[in-house]
Every structure is written in structure tokens, then in C-alpha cells.
Amino acid sequence: MRKKTKATSVDIAYRAGVSQATVSRVLRGSPLVNIETRKRVEAVARELNYKVDRHASSLRTQRAGCIALLLFEDPTADESHINPFFLSMLGSITRACAKHGQDLLVSFQQLSDDWHADYENSMKADGLILLGYGDYLAYQSTLDRLVEQGTHFVRWGAVLPGQPGVSIGCDNFHGGQLVGEHLYGMGRRKVAFLGDASSHYPEFFARYRGCGVALHDLGVVMDPALQVDAESSEDAGYAAARTLLERGQPFDAVFAASDLIAIGAMRALTEQRLRVPEDVSVVGFDDIPTARFTNPALTTVYQNTQRAGEMLVDALLRQIRDEPVESQMIPASLIVRKSSGTPIADSED
Amino acid sequence: MRKKTKATSVDIAYRAGVSQATVSRVLRGSPLVNIETRKRVEAVARELNYKVDRHASSLRTQRAGCIALLLFEDPTADESHINPFFLSMLGSITRACAKHGQDLLVSFQQLSDDWHADYENSMKADGLILLGYGDYLAYQSTLDRLVEQGTHFVRWGAVLPGQPGVSIGCDNFHGGQLVGEHLYGMGRRKVAFLGDASSHYPEFFARYRGCGVALHDLGVVMDPALQVDAESSEDAGYAAARTLLERGQPFDAVFAASDLIAIGAMRALTEQRLRVPEDVSVVGFDDIPTARFTNPALTTVYQNTQRAGEMLVDALLRQIRDEPVESQMIPASLIVRKSSGTPIADSED
DNA sequence: CTGAAAGCGCTTACAG
DNA sequence: CTGAAAGCGCTTACAG
Numbered sequence: 245m246r247k248k249t250k251a252t253s254v255d256i257a258y259r260a261g262v263s264q265a266t267v268s269r270v271l272r273g274s275p276l277v278n279i280e281t282r283k284r285v286e287a288v289a290r291e292l293n294y295k296v297d298r299h300a301s302s303l304r305t306q307r308a309g310c311i312a313l314l315l316f317e318d319p320t321a322d323e324s325h326i327n328p329f330f331l332s333m334l335g336s337i338t339r340a341c342a343k344h345g346q347d348l349l350v351s352f353q354q355l356s357d358d359w360h361a362d363y364e365n366s367m368k369a370d371g372l373i374l375l376g377y378g379d380y381l382a383y384q385s386t387l388d389r390l391v392e393q394g395t396h397f398v399r400w401g402a403v404l405p406g407q408p409g410v411s412i413g414c415d416n417f418h419g420g421q422l423v424g425e426h427l428y429g430m431g432r433r434k435v436a437f438l439g440d441a442s443s444h445y446p447e448f449f450a451r452y453r454g455c456g457v458a459l460h461d462l463g464v465v466m467d468p469a470l471q472v473d474a475e476s477s478e479d480a481g482y483a484a485a486r487t488l489l490e491r492g493q494p495f496d497a498v499f500a501a502s503d504l505i506a507i508g509a510m511r512a513l514t515e516q517r518l519r520v521p522e523d524v525s526v527v528g529f530d531d532i533p534t535a536r537f538t539n540p541a542l543t544t545v546y547q548n549t550q551r552a553g554e555m556l557v558d559a560l561l562r563q564i565r566d567e568p569v570e571s572q573m574i575p576a577s578l579i580v581r582k583s584s585g586t587p588i589a590d591s592e593d
Numbered sequence: 594m595r596k597k598t599k600a601t602s603v604d605i606a607y608r609a610g611v612s613q614a615t616v617s618r619v620l621r622g623s624p625l626v627n628i629e630t631r632k633r634v635e636a637v638a639r640e641l642n643y644k645v646d647r648h649a650s651s652l653r654t655q656r657a658g659c660i661a662l663l664l665f666e667d668p669t670a671d672e673s674h675i676n677p678f679f680l681s682m683l684g685s686i687t688r689a690c691a692k693h694g695q696d697l698l699v700s701f702q703q704l705s706d707d708w709h710a711d712y713e714n715s716m717k718a719d720g721l722i723l724l725g726y727g728d729y730l731a732y733q734s735t736l737d738r739l740v741e742q743g744t745h746f747v748r749w750g751a752v753l754p755g756q757p758g759v760s761i762g763c764d765n766f767h768g769g770q771l772v773g774e775h776l777y778g779m780g781r782r783k784v785a786f787l788g789d790a791s792s793h794y795p796e797f798f799a800r801y802r803g804c805g806v807a808l809h810d811l812g813v814v815m816d817p818a819l820q821v822d823a824e825s826s827e828d829a830g831y832a833a834a835r836t837l838l839e840r841g842q843p844f845d846a847v848f849a850a851s852d853l854i855a856i857g858a859m860r861a862l863t864e865q866r867l868r869v870p871e872d873v874s875v876v877g878f879d880d881i882p883t884a885r886f887t888n889p890a891l892t893t894v895y896q897n898t899q900r901a902g903e904m905l906v907d908a909l910l911r912q913i914r915d916e917p918v919e920s921q922m923i924p925a926s927l928i929v930r931k932s933s934g935t936p937i938a939d940s941e942d
Numbered sequence: 943c944t945g946a947a948a949g950c951g952c953t954t955a956c957a958g
Numbered sequence: 959c960t961g962a963a964a965g966c967g968c969t970t971a972c973a974g
Contacts, residue, residue, distance in 0.1 A: 250714055252951060263961045268953060278959055293742075295715035299652040300951035303966045308648070310698075328882065331680045338701050347717065349659075350699045352687055365599055366644035367967095368696065393642075507886075533677065537856075537886040601967060612945045617969060627943055649967035652950045716951095 251292040260288045271296050302367065311346050311560060312369035313337055316353040316376035326352075327476060327504065328532040329549070330375055333400065336553025337373060343554075344561055364395045371396035371560045377476045377502075379444045384408065398560045400552065402446030403571045410563065411571045412555050416447050419545040419576030420454020423499050423527050426543070426578055427455075428462045430585050432497035432525050435459060436470035438484040438509055439501020448501040451529060451545075455499050469493050474505050481508025489516055496524060497584075503528035503535050503544055510538060510583070521585030531579055540582035548574055600641040609637045620645050651716065660695050660909060661718035662686055665702040665725035675701075676825060676853065677881040678898070679724055682749065685902025686722060692903075693910055713744045720745035720909045726825045726851075728793045733757065747909045749901065751795030752920045759912065760920045761904045765796050768894040768925030769803020772848050772876050775892070775927055776804075777811045779934050781846035781874050784808060785819035787833040787858055788850020797850040800878060800894075804848050818842050823854050830857025838865055845873060846933075852877035852884050852893055859887060859932070870934030880928055889931035897923055 253271070257264040262281060269277050270285040277285075288294075302308050315330055334350065341348040349369055353376075363369040372390075374397060387408040390397055403413040427435055439445070441452040456466045470493055474484035481500060485508065488495070498513070500506035506528030510520055520526050520540055528535060528544040535542040552574055563569045602620070606613040611630060618626050619634040626634075637643075651657050664679055683699070690697040698718055702725075712718040721739075723746055736757040739746055752762045776784055788794070790801040805815045819842055823833035830849060834857065837844070847862070849855035855877030859869055869875050869889055877884060877893040884891040901923055912918045 250716075254951080264951090265953080265961060265963095266959090268951095269960090272953075274954095276959060281959080293714060295711065297652070297951050298715045298717045299648040299657070300966090301953075303646070303648040303652055303968085304951080304953045306966075326681075326684045328677070328680075331675075331677075331684070334683075334699075335675045335680070335701075338699055342701065348699050350683075350687055350697050352684075352691065362644065365642060366647045367599075368647045534883045534886050537883050537888065539886065539888050603967080613967090614945060614947095614969080615943090617967095618944090621969075623970095625943060630943080646967050649950090650969075652952085652967085653969045655950075 250297075251294040252297070253294075255292060256285060256288050256294055259292070260285045306367070308367055308370045309346060310349055310369045311341055311371055311373060311557065312349040312351065312363040313373045313375060314351055314353050314363075316374070316378060327377065327502075328534065329502070329530040332532070332549045333375060333553055336550045337557060338553075339550075340554045340557035344557060346557070346561070364393075370564045371398075373397070373556050373560060374399040374401075376400075377445070377447070380446050381444050396560060396563045398556050398563065398569075400556060402450055403573050404446060407571070410559055410569050412552060412559060413447065413571075413573055414545075414547040414552075415573040415576045416450035417454035417457075419529060419547075419578075420451040420456075420499075421458040422454075422545065422576065422578040423451070423529075424455035424458030425462070426580065426584060427497045427499065427525055427527065428459060428464065430497070430521075430525055432585075433464050434470065434493075434495040435464075435466055435497040435499055436472070436488055436495040437466065437499050437501070438472050438474050438481060438488065438505050440473045440475065441471050441501075445501075451499075451501055467493065470495050474501065476502040476504050478504050478508035478511075481505030482512045483508070485509035485512035489513075498524055498526045500526065500528045503530045503532045503542060506542055506544070506583075507534070507538055510542075521583050525584040527584050535579075536581070538583065543581045543584035544579050545576050546579050547576055599646075600643040601646070602643075604641060605634060605637050605643055608641070609634045655716070657716055657719045658694070658696060659698055659718045660690055660720055660722060660906065661698040661700065661712040662722045662724060663700055663702050663712075665723070665727060676726065676851075677883065678851070678879040681881075681898045682724060682902055685899045686906060687902075688899075689903045689906035693906060695906070695910070713742075719913045720747075722746070722905050722909060723748040723750075725749075726794070726796070729795050730793050745909060745912045747905050747912065747918075749905060751799055752922050753795060756920070759908055759918050761901060761908060762796065762920075762922055763894075763896040763901075764922040764925045765799035766803035766806075768878060768896075768927075769800040769805075769848075770807040771803075771925060771927040772800070772878075772894060773804035773807030774811070775929065775933060776846045776848065776874055776876065777808060777813065779846070779870075779874055781934075782813050783819065783842075783844040784813075784815055784846040784848055785821070785837055785844040786815065786848050786850070787821050787823050787830060787837065787854050789822045789824065790820050790850075794850075800848075800850055816842065819844050823850065825851040825853050827853050827857035827860075830854030831861045832857070834858035834861035838862075847873055847875045849875065849877045852879045852881045852891060855891055855893070855932075856883070856887055859891075870932055874933040876933050884928075885930070887932065892930045892933035893928050894925050895928050896925055 253264050253267040257267045391408045399411045401413050403411045437452050439448040472484040472487045474480040528542050531544045531546040535544050559569050602613050602616040606616045740757045748760045750762050752760045786801050788797040821833040821836045823829040877891050880893045880895040884893050908918050
């Protein structure tokens with residue numbers, strides 16, 4: 245004897261002996277209701293297990309009460325695995341949404357998809373959170389369009405002047421600096437960088453520049469011949485390290501633009517009988533859960549994803565309410581583990 | 594000059610010189626439209642960047658076109674980290690939903706929350722996917738209620754006779770058998786089990802029983818004194834291994850009910866100067882991404898999460914369409930790595 | 943093949 | 959404090 249028909253506000257009104265409008269007021273928490281009336285309506289609603297119909301409500305108010313999280317990746321990325329760093333962001337975003345009473349729609353997109361128009365125009369979501377590594381220049385025009393259409397969105401990524409929309413991101417430049425200083429402290433002078441280092445990948449680029457500037461300030465120049473492009477995946481890291489090795493340029497440290505890259509690179513190095521960290525220091529970025537368990541454990545840069553998720557949701561909600569919002573950075577901090585080695589008294593050069 | 598007002602079907606109708614009803618037919622793909630008319634309407638819709646309002650549409654059709662994924666955990670679980678196994682399920686569920694043109698609402702719940710009524714009664718979602726480890730008996734009554742209310746849902750978990758609703762799960766029993774046989778093959782005779790082994794945690798229990806039966810068939814009895822309760826977390830695994838050690842009963846293998854437990858257990862064993870796998874074989878369950886990287890690399894049981902995600906979504910969609918649906922199991926397969934050791938010619942007993 | 947009209951279940955001015 | 963009424967933007971029988 246299952247109830248096929250869900251209760252509506254009219255049913256509640258009938259049973260509580262009030263008008264449907266009053267039921268609606270009660271359920272919206274309007275102050276314009278007598279306390280007695282309110283109690284009666286609430287009791288009936290609870291009894292009939294009544295929930296406000298979201299679509300009717302949203303249609304009327306023109307608010308979805310929902311945020312869409314768009315996770316996109318380069319089409320080349322491995323289909324089956326999602327970058328664990330984004331997964332952990334997803335976790336904290338979900339929690340932050342719950343805290344603000346917002347629902348969260350999750351979707352994976354290809355960078356090439358026509359994702360820009362869908363969610364807000366169809367009223368599915370009041371705003372968008374954009375998350376993903378990928379070629380920045382390739383989708384900058386899409387961001388411009390979003391701004392132009394008045395779509396509410398925040399982006400996780402590089403925080404740079406003159407960017408369309410609002411971004412929340414890690415202080416990648418400072419993170420890179422920390423790595424550069426640390427590697428210098430370990431006696432390393434020939435630091436390779438694995439990861440795209442161009443404005444196509446502004447986050448990686450900032451990490452690269454940060455490291456370069458730190459070393460420069462210490463009197464060391466990063467050799468461009470020791471930089472190899474790589475997107476954020478283990479396979480790309482492996483391939484990049486192989487390329488680096490084939491170039492034959494000597495190096496004593498690898499700064500990988502992400503932990504995934506670092507893991508792949510360590511595999512390539514080990515295969516070539518190079519010891520980490522004795523022969524080569526390796527440092528990653530992101531502090532994914534696996535980083536503690538690599539062999540040797542990976543020195544890396546930590547970003548507080550919990551915090552980041554909250555800031556993204558906060559910024560978006562503020563934007564939806566037409567409040568002023570600024571792009572912001574969260575701090576980076578270095579987590580020293582075994583893979584970067586122990587200080588070397590005398591450097592080789 | 595941003596458009597504050599989104600185009601509606603009336604706008605499209607006006608510009609295309611047809612009735613609003615016809616616009617709706619075109620956008621729903623009704624065959625009852627002249628091809629010329631259709632083209633004209635589509636052109637205008639595209640030009641105005643028109644998307645059907647989801648709420649209006651859903652209100653009318655009484656379908657959300659959306660599925661809700663409810664991820665729940667024991668309240669005791671660590672706030673910040675989500676079980677990586679479920680994260681990877683989330684990934685495949687998201688993809689499967691996209692393939693079926695369904696949106697996906699994601700939410701974390703505490704086992705104690707009042708999650709049962711919300712999503713479908715409020716019409717937010719046409720059905721629910723339930724995902725999570727936790728005390729089964731504690732929420733069985735909730736499942737009963739869901740069934741009684743006619744809520745559409747599928748559950749990831751143990752597949753047992755007489756369960757409310759439909760479940761998709763791994764063949765945990767067989768997975769356990771594989772582990773038992775493998776450990777026996779490694780010469781192990783005193784196998785400890787870390788993880789709850791009662792009907793409160795049917796998945797863990799099935800793994801335990803599978804292992805026990807396999808060993809029994811080989812003439813070995815699992816000692817109940819070597820079983821220690823643990824929920825699926827690293828800390829719980831660590832604590833359970835400590836408890837096991839304190840009991841002073843000799844053991845030469847640990848079957849951990851999940852990889853997270855195994856990782857924590859290995860830490861505890863190593864701290865006590867026990868060598869893995871020389872002194873103790875360790876086997877986990879789930880094959881989370883980190884399993885390849887533990888030291889030694891973790892032997893574990895793999896479940897195809899890609900497949901599982903598709904099956905969950907498929908089953909739910911079928912149920913929503915009132916088609917018959919059965920509970921199903923996906924196969925388990927053993928992944929042998931270093932942590933279970935190399936065969937020992939002579940066993941100790 | 944097309945249009946006029948009813949109605950999905952709410953929210954919120956408006957009037958009292 | 960409460961009710962009657964309009965209307966959010968669609969979908970779909972119904973009539974033609």
C-alpha cells in the first residue's frame with residue numbers, strides 16, 4: 245500500500261484547516277504566521293512526510309538552491325582515474341555546500357565540451373564552480389563568455405591580474421619558492437622542472453617561476469634545458485623524466501609540477517638506477533594521499549583543500565547574492581619527507 | 594549590456610512565428626513537427642542560447658532527470674578524508690550518469706542523519722544511490738522505510754537474500770576465499786582478520802567467512818582470537834593491529850577487511866619490528882590507488898569500480914522506469930604484490 | 943502538423 | 959495574521 249501520490253501543500257492546508265498560502269508561509273519560515281497555526285501546520289507536514297516540491301519552488305522564486313561543480317580534464321587524460329587532488333577538493337566542496345544548505349550537482353566535462361551554457365541557463369544551478377587542470381588559453385574565451393552572460397562562477401586555479409571572473413587558487417609562486425629554497429638547502433644546484441611551463445598552464449608556470457626566482461636569489465640559474473612539459477598524470481611524469489634523461493644534461497633534483505608527475509618521474513629514475521634522493525632529489529606538489537607512501541616518501545607542497553572548498557563555495561554564494569567578491573589565494577606550505585634527501589655539506593658544482 | 598532575462602519558449606515562439614506549444618514540441622524532439630518548422634525553431638533557440646527551464650519542465654512532467662548519490666559514513670570516521678574507494682566509485686557513477694543524460698546530485702550524510710525522506714519527496718531526484726560502509730543493522734530500518742514509501746534506490750554493499758531493495762556489490766565472500774587460498778599458498782596457517790566480522794558489517798563479514806571457508810577446506814581453522822574489530826580507516830587498522838599484538842597470540846598473516854585498515858596495520862606491525870612479509874603477510878581489500886605504493890606494495894582484492902558505477906546507475910534507471918531489477922554481484926579478483934610474501938616451503942605448524 | 947488552454951505546485955504581492 | 963489570486967515556464971491532451 246505504498247503512497248503513489250506525494251502530499252502537496254494543498255493536502256497539508258486541508259488537514260490543518262488553513263489556506264495553502266499559509267502552509268507555504270510556514271514552510272518558508274515567514275514571520276507572518278501565528279505561532280499556534282505554525283505548530284499545527286508543522287505537525288501535519290511532518291505526519292504526512294511532506295517536503296516542498298523543489299521544482300515548483302524554484303520555478304516560482306527563480307532560484308535553484310543548487311550549485312554545479314564542473315570538473316574538467318584534458319581529453320588526453322586517463323579516463324578511469326581522476327586526479328586525487330581534485331577528488332579531495334570535491335569532498336570539501338560537498339561539505340561546504342551542505343553547510344550552506346546548497347545542493348551540489350557534479351559533472352565531469354571535457355575541456356572541449358560545450359559546458360559553458362548549460363547549467364545556469366537551464367536554471368539547474370545558480371552558479372558554477374570550475375575545477376581542473378588544462379590548457380588555460382584554450383578555455384579563456386569560454387570564461388569571457390561566462391562573464392559576459394552574467395553567469396555566476398568561481399574558478400579554482402591560478403590567480404592572476406586581468407583574469408575573467410573570480411579565481412581562488414593556491415599561492416603557486418610562493419610554493420615554488422619554498423621548493424627552490426629547500427632544494428638549495430639540500431645542496432642541489434641543477435634543478436629540473438617537470439611540467440608545462442607556459443601561460444597555457446598558469447599554475448604550473450607559477451610554480452616554475454617561483455622556484456626559479458628563489459634559486460636565482462641564491463645565485464643559481466635554472467637551466468631551461470632541464471624543463472620538460474608534462475600534464476598532471478603519472479604516465480606523463482614518467483615520459484617527461486625519460487625525456488629529461490635522454491637529453492643527457494646532468495641534474496641533481498627534480499621539481500615535479502604535481503605529485504602525480506613526481507610519482508611517474510620517480511619510477512623512471514629508479515628504472516635507470518638513479519637513487520632518490522641520493523642521486524636525485526624529487527619534490528612534488530599537492531600532497532595527495534599517496535604522497536606519504538611513495539618510496540621514498542614524497543616531499544611536496546601542501547594546500548589546504550578543506551579551506552579551499554569553503555572559499556570557493558563562499559565566494560560563489562556571495563557572488564550569487566550580488567555581493568562584491570575578490571579573487572584570493574590560499575597559502576602553500578612545504579612538507580618535507582625523504583625524497584628530497586638530507587642536506588649535502590658540499591655541493592658538486 | 595548583459596542579458597538579465599533569459600529567453601523563454603515564448604520568446605522563441607514569437608521570433609520563430611509559431612506557438613509556444615510547437616517550440617516545446619521541437620525541444621522535446623516530438624515527431625509531430627514539420628521539418629521546416631523544426632529547423633526554424635532550432636535556429637532561433639540556438640541563436641538566443643535558449644535552454645529549457647529545468648524546473649518548469651520537471652514540475653510539469655514530474656521527473657527530475659536527476660539522481661542523488663548519498664555517501665554516508667560512520668560518524669566516527671575522520672572528517673577530512675573520504676574513503677578513496679568510494680571516491681573512485683563516485684567518479685564512475687558520475688560518468689555513467691552523464692552517459693544516460695542524468696544529472697547527479699552528490700551529498701555526504703552521517704549515518705545518523707534523516708536522509709531517507711529528503712531527495713525523492715522533494716522531487717530533487719528520481720532516485721537514490723546509497724554508498725557507504727557503516728553499521729548495516731543501524732540503517733536497515735531506514736531501507737525498509739524507503740521500500741515502503743516506494744522510493745527508487747539502489748545500494749552498494751553486501752548482496753544477501755531477504756534484503757530490502759536492490760543491492761549491487763562485490764562478491765566479497767569469493768574475494769575472501771581468494772585471500773584465504775593465497776595465504777595458504779604462501780605457507781601461512783595463522784591468519785588474523787582485522788575488521789568487524791558480524792552482521793552489522795555484512796561486507797566485512799562475508800570477506801571473513803570467505804577466507805575462513807577457504808582455509809577450512811584446506812584443513813586450517815581461523816582462530817577467533819585473531820579477529821579484531823575495525824572500521825575502514827587507517828587509524829582503526831593501526832589500533833586493531835595493536836590490539837592483536839597485545840593479545841600475544843601468534844599469527845603469521847593479517848587479512849585486513851580494507852586497504853585502509855591494512856595500511857594502518859602495517860604501520861603498527863613495522864613499529865613493533867615485525868617484518869612484512871617475512872614475519873607477517875598482509876593482504877587488504879579494495880585496491881585503492883595508494884595500495885601500489887605502500888612499502889611493501891599491498892596485495893589486495895580488486896573490484897571493478899568502473900563497472901560497478903555503471904551497474905548502479907543502470908539498475909536505478911531501470912527501477913525508475915518500473916522495469917524489473919535484480920541485485921547483482923561483480924567479481925572479485927586478487928592482486929598479488931609484495932606484502933603477502935613469497936611461498937614458504939615448510940610451514941611452521 | 944499546429945494552436946489554445948489547462949495545470950504541474952509552489953510564492954508572494956494585495957487586500958482585508 | 960490570513961486568504962484569494964496571479965503567475966513562474968513548461969508539457970500535453972484536445973480540437974482542428
